[in-house]
Amino acid sequence: MTTFTVQAIPTFQDNYVWLIRALDSAHVIVVDPGDAGPVIEAIRQQNLIPVAILATHHHYDHIDGIVPFLAQYPVPVFGPRNGAIPGMTHPLSANDSYLSVHDAFPDCRVIAVPGHTQDHIAYLFDDCLFCGDTLFAAGCGRLLGGTAAQLLASLKYIGTLPSATKIYCAHEYTADNLAFASVVEPDNPATQQRRQDTAALRSQGQITLPSTLALEHATNPFLRCQQASVIDRVEQHVAKPLVDELAVFTALRQWKDAF
Numbered sequence: 001m002t003t004f005t006v007q008a009i010p011t012f013q014d015n016y017v018w019l020i021r022a023l024d025s026a027h028v029i030v031v032d033p034g035d036a037g038p039v040i041e042a043i044r045q046q047n048l049i050p051v052a053i054l055a056t057h058h059h060y061d062h063i064d065g066i067v068p069f070l071a072q073y074p075v076p077v078f079g080p081r082n083g084a085i086p087g088m089t090h091p092l093s094a095n096d097s098y099l100s101v102h103d104a105f106p107d108c109r110v111i112a113v114p115g116h117t118q119d120h121i122a123y124l125f126d127d128c129l130f131c132g133d134t135l136f137a138a139g140c141g142r143l144l145g146g147t148a149a150q151l152l153a154s155l156k157y158i159g160t161l162p163s164a165t166k167i168y169c170a171h172e173y174t175a176d177n178l179a180f181a182s183v184v185e186p187d188n189p190a191t192q193q194r195r196q197d198t199a200a201l202r203s204q205g206q207i208t209l210p211s212t213l214a215l216e217h218a219t220n221p222f223l224r225c226q227q228a229s230v231i232d233r234v235e236q237h238v239a240k241p242l243v244d245e246l247a248v249f250t251a252l253r254q255w256k257d258a259f
């Protein structure tokens with residue numbers, strides 16, 4: 001039984017800060033507060049009581065709100081040990097360790113998911129994965145510190161979680177990612193359906209998250225680098241045979257970077 005709800009706070013152009021709220025309680029955990037203002041406003045409006053900040057990685061749009069937030073609400077700050085994260089009180093490094101953030105919440109799993117950065121981590125509360133800029137809806141993060149091999153391994157590990165796992169990534173990139181996915185897999189009906197569904201949501205100004213792992217397996221080309229259709233299309237794009245899944249993934253990531 002899930003004992004919390006999750007609320008999105010939009011910040012900047014396309015970021016989401018996630019508030020994890022314990023049921024029948026005002027306690028909230030704040031994930032990746034890149035901007036403090038909208039988060040503090042949401043907390044005040046709803047009379048919430050923040051109990052912790054979780055950071056997935058050190059990029060400004062995930063952490064710049066931490067210090068101003070702490071000035072209002074001095075709470076513990078969890079994040080990757082090697083990240084340059086101001087205000088950190090609980091550096092994390094263990095892979096797959098269980099973390100008790102606060103009594104009002106279930107323990108979460110801390111999962112090392114390097115690739116977007118060297119020390120990116122994700123937090124799994126029950127079936128809800130807060131994965132920062134690692135796995136996006138229909139896409140994945142850029143390589144900004146880690147390697148393609150690391151990112152592929154991280155995505156494959158996430159791919160082993162139950163298919164009902166909800167994906168709370170940190171950006172509203174779904175429509176753009178699906179435009180690319182449609183070029184990679186023009187004949188994938190699940191991709192076309194998702195593109196229509198996403199366009200309908202966005203035309204009403206609605207969020208497209210969370211995704212589910214099942215939907216990602218069906219439509220996200222970066223989780224589908226073993227599919228013949230994806231391999232063929234990427235080989236066609238680079239005009240040469242690709243020796244293995246990592247070569248396909250690397251070429252696909254480079255293709256998307258230039259898309």
Ligand SMILES: [Zn+2]
Pocket residue numbers: 057059116133
């Ligand atoms: Zn990032």
